[in-house]
Amino acid sequence: xxxxxxxxxxxxxxxxxxxxxxxxxxxxxxxxxxxxxxxxxxxxxxxxxxxxxxxxxxxxxxxxxxxxxxxxxxxxxxxxxxxxxxxxxxxxxxxxxxxxxxxxxxxxxxxxxxxxxxxxxxxxxxxxxxxxxxxxxxxxxxx
Amino acid sequence: xxxxxxxxxxxxxxxxxxxxxxxxxxxxxxxxxxxxxxxxxxxxxxxxxxxxxxxxxxxxxxxxxxxxxxxxxxxxxxxxxxxxxxxxxxxxxxxxxxxxxxxxxxxxxxxxxxxxxxxxxxxxxxxxxxxxxxxxxxxxxxxxxxxxxxxxxxxxxxxxxxxxxxxxxxxxxxxxxxxxxxxxxxxxxxxxxxxxxxxxxxxxxxxxxxxxxxxxxxxxxxxxxxxxxxxxxxxxxxxxxxxxxxxxxxxxxxxxxxxxxxxxxxxxxxxxxxxxxxxxxxxxxxxxxxxxxxxxxxxxxxxxxxxxxxxxxxxxxxxxxxxxxxxxxxxxxxxxxxxxxxxxxxxxxxxxxxxxxxxxxxxxxxxxxxxxxxxxxxxxxxxxxxxxxxxxxxxxxxxxxxxxxxxxxxxxxxxxxxxxxxxxxxxxxxxxxxxxxxxxxxxxxxxxxxxxxxxxxxxxxxxxxxxxxxxxxxxxxxxxxxxxxx
Numbered sequence: 001x002x003x004x005x006x007x008x009x010x011x012x013x014x015x016x017x018x019x020x021x022x023x024x025x026x027x028x029x030x031x032x033x034x035x036x037x038x039x040x041x042x043x044x045x046x047x048x049x050x051x052x053x054x055x056x057x058x059x060x061x062x063x064x065x066x067x068x069x070x071x072x073x074x075x076x077x078x079x080x081x082x083x084x085x086x087x088x089x090x091x092x093x094x095x096x097x098x099x100x101x102x103x104x105x106x107x108x109x110x111x112x113x114x115x116x117x118x119x120x121x122x123x124x125x126x127x128x129x130x131x132x133x134x135x136x137x138x139x140x141x142x143x
Numbered sequence: 144x145x146x147x148x149x150x151x152x153x154x155x156x157x158x159x160x161x162x163x164x165x166x167x168x169x170x171x172x173x174x175x176x177x178x179x180x181x182x183x184x185x186x187x188x189x190x191x192x193x194x195x196x197x198x199x200x201x202x203x204x205x206x207x208x209x210x211x212x213x214x215x216x217x218x219x220x221x222x223x224x225x226x227x228x229x230x231x232x233x234x235x236x237x238x239x240x241x242x243x244x245x246x247x248x249x250x251x252x253x254x255x256x257x258x259x260x261x262x263x264x265x266x267x268x269x270x271x272x273x274x275x276x277x278x279x280x281x282x283x284x285x286x287x288x289x290x291x292x293x294x295x296x297x298x299x300x301x302x303x304x305x306x307x308x309x310x311x312x313x314x315x316x317x318x319x320x321x322x323x324x325x326x327x328x329x330x331x332x333x334x335x336x337x338x339x340x341x342x343x344x345x346x347x348x349x350x351x352x353x354x355x356x357x358x359x360x361x362x363x364x365x366x367x368x369x370x371x372x373x374x375x376x377x378x379x380x381x382x383x384x385x386x387x388x389x390x391x392x393x394x395x396x397x398x399x400x401x402x403x404x405x406x407x408x409x410x411x412x413x414x415x416x417x418x419x420x421x422x423x424x425x426x427x428x429x430x431x432x433x434x435x436x437x438x439x440x441x442x443x444x445x446x447x448x449x450x451x452x453x454x455x456x457x458x459x460x461x462x463x464x465x466x467x468x469x470x471x472x473x474x475x476x477x478x479x480x481x482x483x484x485x486x487x488x489x490x491x492x493x494x495x496x497x498x499x500x501x502x503x504x505x506x507x508x509x510x511x512x513x514x515x516x517x518x519x520x521x522x523x524x525x526x527x528x529x530x531x532x533x534x535x536x537x538x539x540x541x542x543x544x545x546x547x548x549x550x551x552x553x554x555x556x557x558x559x560x561x562x563x564x565x566x567x568x569x570x571x572x573x574x575x576x577x578x579x580x581x582x583x584x585x586x587x588x589x590x591x592x593x594x595x596x597x598x599x600x601x602x603x604x605x606x607x608x609x610x611x612x613x614x615x616x617x618x619x620x621x622x623x624x625x626x627x628x629x
Contacts, residue, residue, distance in 0.1 A: 086175060086177060086191070087175075087176070087177045087189040087190075087191040087192060088177060088189075089177040090177040090178045090180050090189065090363075091178075091180075091363070092180060092182075092187065092363070093177070094177075110187060111185060111186045111187055112186075112187050112188075112189075113186060113187065113188035113189065113192040113223065113276070114192065115191060115192045115195040118195055118198070118199075119195065119199065119276070119278060120188065120192040120193075120195055120196045120199075120223070120227075120276045120277060120278060121276060122186055122275065122276050143275075
């Protein structure tokens with residue numbers, strides 16, 4: 001891991017942690033991730049994507065599916081960074097994910113811009129690895 | 144798969160490059176791309192989203208009634224909106240007029256001067272304001288009726304900084320700009336680079352030498368919030384996103400080099416150019432320990448004329464000619480010829496087209512460099528004797544000298560020099576019996592530059608350095624004044 005990426009991560013960690021006011025994800029959600037069901041995810045008013053360690057989508061909630069106009073069935077089992085959201089396939093986004101998985105620890109938030117329905121849209125991203133369940137999550141909220 | 148890709152709007156069916164070289168290159172660099180990535184203080188946006196936003200602007204501008212060759216003024220701060228509008232305007236063949244943020248208040252006057260149809264800015268003076276995400280607003284606006292014809296042959300209208308003479312609006316063609324980008328990019332090593340962007344994007348150096356090559360190379364472009372004015376902010380951003388490349392004016396390099404952290408930053412860079420003003424001896428010695436290059440050009444040359452090798456520096460060094468021919472003309476003035484030399488300039492509401500194969504008189508006096516085997520050129524001074532300070536500001540010495548002679552009794556002649564690129568030292572010849580001029584009064588004659596006043600030196604007429612024609616030799620006078628001040 002280059003020093004550049006390490007420092008990027010430092011920045012992203014500093015901008016928001018789960019308990020910080022900068023995160024849109026409720027604090028209590030993090031304790032439930034080991035048993036977080038599809039129903040739980042669908043109840044969230046922000047995007048929830050669960051990824052395996054390679055970046056493949058294990059679960060996506062309805063909010064995220066609706067946001068991108070992508071059916072859940074077309075979302076799951078695809079690689080998030082290369083097939084679903086190729087504009088995240090860069091050092092900052094996918095690089096941070098890989099680093100987090102390798103380190104067994106990931107808790108970063110940053111602003112990003114997706115293109116939903118052909119329109120650039122500002123979002124907040126929170127990438128988190130649950131240490132207990134060893135599961136990876138991308139939370140996304142429209143700004 | 145198709146619908147999955149549509150999640151990010153990456154439907155390749157909507158990506159149609161055309162014969163416009165800008166559209167072809169920008170499409171290849173941005174459409175479906177996660178890199179280049181643009182990092183602003185409040186948001187991060189990948190190339191794909193810039194491309195999609197530009198497509199929205201393309202539709203918006205066309206539906207408003209704009210035609211290729213119509214003139215569009217961009218008065219936006221560096222932002223996603225700036226990038227989207229720029230990409231749309233270049234791709235669709237509009238003539239893009241760049242204006243500085245401080246000029247935006249004159250939008251009505253600018254529209255008239257540039258005979259432009261629309262002013263896209265981010266304040267109330269603009270014809271249209273982008274939305275938060277950088278995209279166009281839902282409704283169209285009324286266009287100004289142009290008096291003159293469309294100018295498809297002009298790609299960009301750029302105001303010169305006035306650092307090499309009176310400010311004017313230069314007309315650059317696509318060929319002018321592409322020539323410089325293509326000549327410079329192979330030397331820049333921008334693939335995979337993290338570029339900390341300090342220079343203004345409405346100036347030719349910041350846009351054509353710094354931003355556009357980074358886009359074409361797929362770099363990460365991190366925009367520093369103060370536009371390079373605050374070294375602390377630069378260092379803060381550099382600690383978050385350690386840059387591999389930075390281009391800057393000498394003053395920015397000098398300010399950074401004053402701290403250990405700043406010096407370490409300069410030494411850590413893999414590349415970048417320092418240009419826009421002459422580099423003094425002290426800074427040249429510092430830059431000799433870095434991989435930064437000397438860059439030289441003028442907006443009239445799109446603005447690339449010469450580039451140095453990494454870490455090769457001496458006072459005034461401007462590198463070796465690149466992508467154009469150069470010669471040293473009468474009086475040591477550098478002249479440039481090539482596809483980088485501008486199409487013409489904008490005056491009285493229209494294009495004044497100049498001969499394509501002409502030699503551009505830069506007004507800069509140069510001499511061949513003697514730095515080992517490096518070759519290249521060294522800047523000696525401006526032929527018109529005006530002074531370019533380290534921050535790029537032009538000091539019109541004639542007016543100041545006239546004011547000193549007029550306001551200060553006992554002064555017969557005066558010369559203003561800057562021995563170090565920062566201070567302004569005044570040399571005077573006194574009338575017989577006159578007393579040494581008061582420093583404060585002399586400083587007052589410098590007007591807004593009074594805080595630059597570095598002292599007044601009384602000269603002896605007999606020892607004034609002079610040229611063969613009898614004129615005072617300002618270059619030697621500057622050295623003499625420096626010795627006296629030291």
